[in-house]
Amino acid sequence: RTLRIGLIPGDGIGKEVIPAGRRLLEALPASLGLKFEFIDLKAGWETFEQQGVALPEETVSILKSDCDGALFGAVSSPTTAVKGYSSPIVALRKKLDLYANVRPVKTVVSAPKPIDMVIVRENTEDLYVKEEKTYDTPDGKVAEAIKRISQRASSRIATIAGEIALRRQKIRAAGAPSIHQGPLVTITHKSNVLSQTDGLFRVTAREALAAPQFKDAVAVEEQIVDSMVYKLFRQPEAYDVIVAPNLYGDILSDGAAALVGSLGLVPSANVGEGFAIGEPCHGSAPDIQGQGIANPIATLRSAALMLEFLNEEAAAAKIYAAVDANLEEGRLLSPDLGGTAKTEEVVQDILRRL
Amino acid sequence: RTLRIGLIPGDGIGKEVIPAGRRLLEALPASLGLKFEFIDLKAGWETFEQQGVALPEETVSILKSDCDGALFGAVSSPTTAVKGYSSPIVALRKKLDLYANVRPVKTVVSAPKPIDMVIVRENTEDLYVKEEKTYDTPDGKVAEAIKRISQRASSRIATIAGEIALRRQKIRAAGAPSIHQGPLVTITHKSNVLSQTDGLFRVTAREALAAPQFKDAVAVEEQIVDSMVYKLFRQPEAYDVIVAPNLYGDILSDGAAALVGSLGLVPSANVGEGFAIGEPCHGSAPDIQGQGIANPIATLRSAALMLEFLNEEAAAAKIYAAVDANLEEGRLLSPDLGGTAKTEEVVQDILRRL
Ligand SMILES: CC(C)[C@H](C(=O)O)[C@@H](O)C(=O)O
Numbered sequence: 204r205t206l207r208i209g210l211i212p213g214d215g216i217g218k219e220v221i222p223a224g225r226r227l228l229e230a231l232p233a234s235l236g237l238k239f240e241f242i243d244l245k246a247g248w249e250t251f252e253q254q255g256v257a258l259p260e261e262t263v264s265i266l267k268s269d270c271d272g273a274l275f276g277a278v279s280s281p282t283t284a285v286k287g288y289s290s291p292i293v294a295l296r297k298k299l300d301l302y303a304n305v306r307p308v309k310t311v312v313s314a315p316k317p318i319d320m321v322i323v324r325e326n327t328e329d330l331y332v333k334e335e336k337t338y339d340t341p342d343g344k345v346a347e348a349i350k351r352i353s354q355r356a357s358s359r360i361a362t363i364a365g366e367i368a369l370r371r372q373k374i375r376a377a378g379a380p381s382i383h384q385g386p387l388v389t390i391t392h393k394s395n396v397l398s399q400t401d402g403l404f405r406v407t408a409r410e411a412l413a414a415p416q417f418k419d420a421v422a423v424e425e426q427i428v429d430s431m432v433y434k435l436f437r438q439p440e441a442y443d444v445i446v447a448p449n450l451y452g453d454i455l456s457d458g459a460a461a462l463v464g465s466l467g468l469v470p471s472a473n474v475g476e477g478f479a480i481g482e483p484c485h486g487s488a489p490d491i492q493g494q495g496i497a498n499p500i501a502t503l504r505s506a507a508l509m510l511e512f513l514n515e516e517a518a519a520a521k522i523y524a525a526v527d528a529n530l531e532e533g534r535l536l537s538p539d540l541g542g543t544a545k546t547e548e549v550v551q552d553i554l555r556r557l
Numbered sequence: 558r559t560l561r562i563g564l565i566p567g568d569g570i571g572k573e574v575i576p577a578g579r580r581l582l583e584a585l586p587a588s589l590g591l592k593f594e595f596i597d598l599k600a601g602w603e604t605f606e607q608q609g610v611a612l613p614e615e616t617v618s619i620l621k622s623d624c625d626g627a628l629f630g631a632v633s634s635p636t637t638a639v640k641g642y643s644s645p646i647v648a649l650r651k652k653l654d655l656y657a658n659v660r661p662v663k664t665v666v667s668a669p670k671p672i673d674m675v676i677v678r679e680n681t682e683d684l685y686v687k688e689e690k691t692y693d694t695p696d697g698k699v700a701e702a703i704k705r706i707s708q709r710a711s712s713r714i715a716t717i718a719g720e721i722a723l724r725r726q727k728i729r730a731a732g733a734p735s736i737h738q739g740p741l742v743t744i745t746h747k748s749n750v751l752s753q754t755d756g757l758f759r760v761t762a763r764e765a766l767a768a769p770q771f772k773d774a775v776a777v778e779e780q781i782v783d784s785m786v787y788k789l790f791r792q793p794e795a796y797d798v799i800v801a802p803n804l805y806g807d808i809l810s811d812g813a814a815a816l817v818g819s820l821g822l823v824p825s826a827n828v829g830e831g832f833a834i835g836e837p838c839h840g841s842a843p844d845i846q847g848q849g850i851a852n853p854i855a856t857l858r859s860a861a862l863m864l865e866f867l868n869e870e871a872a873a874a875k876i877y878a879a880v881d882a883n884l885e886e887g888r889l890l891s892p893d894l895g896g897t898a899k900t901e902e903v904v905q906d907i908l909r910r911l
């Protein structure tokens with residue numbers, strides 16, 4: 204099978220980690236029967252400065268018609284609002300209907316306090332619809348934004364969360380080391396304040412997870428978002444799959460990343476029907492850009508995650524194992540993990556373990 | 558001076574900790590020249606079951622006309638939406654225009670990783686305006702909520718954050734042990750996505766903190782909310798005063814509470830012009846209710862915080878010192894802190910240290 208992969212490095216260290224992702228895919232053992240073709244695509248702040256748009260139409264149309272998946276690096280945002288600029292990744296998620304943002308957060312098994320969870324974030328609505336307006340009042344300006352929650356989006360995100368919980372259980376049953384007994388989905392919301400919007404998310408997710416394929420197989424519980432953040436830090440080992448509306452998912456996944464020591468370790472995939480974009484959770488990190496010290500692991504794991512959602516689970520498993528072996532050994536670590544290795548050294552170490 | 562204090566125990570352990578708050582105030586040394594009168598008031602789930610309203614008009618009107626301040630315990634929320642029920646504390650904050658929710662989070666100075674921050678949460682708007690609607694579409698139900706941010710509310714919350722930063726610095730300068738060099742206010746927002754609403758919060762807070770009284774005295778920086786949660790866990794010692802819109806403040810303060818080991822330690826005050834309601838950050842904890850083991854410290858510190866905002870700083874300082882002494886000694890701790898002491902024993906230990 205030949206997979207056509209769009210490469211969107213974006214800005215800053217995005218340009219250092221996406222090439223690493225490409226090399227990783229090229230280095231996968233031939234026995235997997237996978238070939239790759241790569242298409243370089245543009246998006247981000249530099250693109251905006253050159254072309255006046257952060258996400259060129261061409262990037263979207265090539266992804267739609269020519270690609271099976273993509274890797275997205277990171278983009279820099281201007282610090283003050285700039286007319287015409289808006290986040291290309293947020294736009295891509297909507298334009299390609301990549302309705303799930305999947306963010307696994309785990310330590311190596313030998314960690315003193317092992318955790319192994321995945322945050323499944325709704326990726327198309329909530330406050331991210333970006334419908335805002337500003338008006339004047341006698342007391343000054345007032346701005347409003349719409350938070351939109353639909354039954355349809357809530358149902359499909361809960362369904363994929365349930366599927367992910369079952370798949371994780373299957374991998375465990377096949378002998379992978381794990382800290383969890385059985386599959387658990389935790390629904391996060393704030394329905395004690397937002398009874399209609401978050402209430403709809405809550406009830407719909409409950410219904411979706413009561414479907415026959417999950418009914419007796421997946422345990423379901425709930426956490427109010429503030430309490431979820433508290434629990435995330437007090438007993439992270441308790442969580443398996445956390446499903447949340449867009450904004451809470453954004454916040455929770457950064458919180459979870461803090462638990463494993465560095466954003467540089469945390470991958471994500473933006474997943475739609477038959478399409479996935481791997482995207483490291485970190486930003487463009489202008490402070491370390493150009494020094495060759497960015498941690499490539501979030502991107503390498505994102506490439507694996509993309510492959511998983513393109514049904515190439517064997518290839519994904521190879522990558523995860525190689526990354527885990529690098530981390531378990533702990534000899535070649537990038538500076539965010541307290542090491543001194545360069546991006547290049549980490550990449551080479553992981554490639555040789557494939 | 559005689560202070561008239563409304564007491565609203567609410568539900569669950571609220572009924573166990575608010576009496577402790579009352580005894581604390583009564584036990585303050587006579588040398589402070591403070592007298593207290595207490596007025597018992599109703600609100601909460603039990604009140605809703607008895608009277609059909611969670612926040613009786615009488616409670617609001619007595620607080621408005623007869624009280625200088627109040628202590629609020631905790632209320633239980635129904636797990637599914639119940640017609641006519643809505644959170645009495647959210648309503649009180651709006652009805653009394655208690656525009657700031659102030660949540661100090663600190664460890665004892667001798668902690669291995671000392672932290673000392675205060676979260677100043679806007680308390681009247683954002684998604685807490687609770688303007689929601691639901692409609693049907695061919696694809697199912699859709700619900701929308703309004704997130705409202707005003708220049709007026711953003712400006713006054715940033716101003717009080719700046720004032721709190723200056724006051725903390727004054728207390729430090731007077732010799733209190735501290736981990737901070739100088740006052741710092743961190744503005745939290747998500748203006749990279751919500752350019753109008755959170756953008757207005759950001760710009761207005763910046764302006765308010767550029768006023769002459771703060772200009773050269775208070776350092777100001779910003780964090781995007783997801784990154785703020787990450788930093789909160791990676792380097793909590795760096796933060797002094799964090800100012801945030803309502804919902805982010807809600808989430809951040811639970812996150813910060815996790816850092817100090819228990820929600821049972823974290824106080825808050827809902828502050829308006831010349832009025833303050835002290836409120837422990839924990840909930841009604843039905844799981845431990847009636848066992849006499851609730852940690853009273855969040856309430857005792859909330860009483861002190863209320864006094865601070867009623868300009869009784871000397872009395873507040875006495876309470877903080879007594880609580881810190883109990884914690885430093887570490888002999889009489891409630892179960893949430895790993896101890897075995899009953900609420901009553903902790904209260905007695907703290908009262909004798911006043
Ligand atoms: C950059 C920003 C728009 C984005 C988001 O909020 O989704 C980022 O925080 C993320 O989590 O991918």
Ligand SMILES: CC(C)[C@H](C(=O)O)[C@@H](O)C(=O)O
Pocket residue numbers: 395396429644646647807
């Ligand atoms: C109970 C709930 C409505 C409340 C809030 O969200 O403000 C609580 O979480 C708090 O922080 O005081």
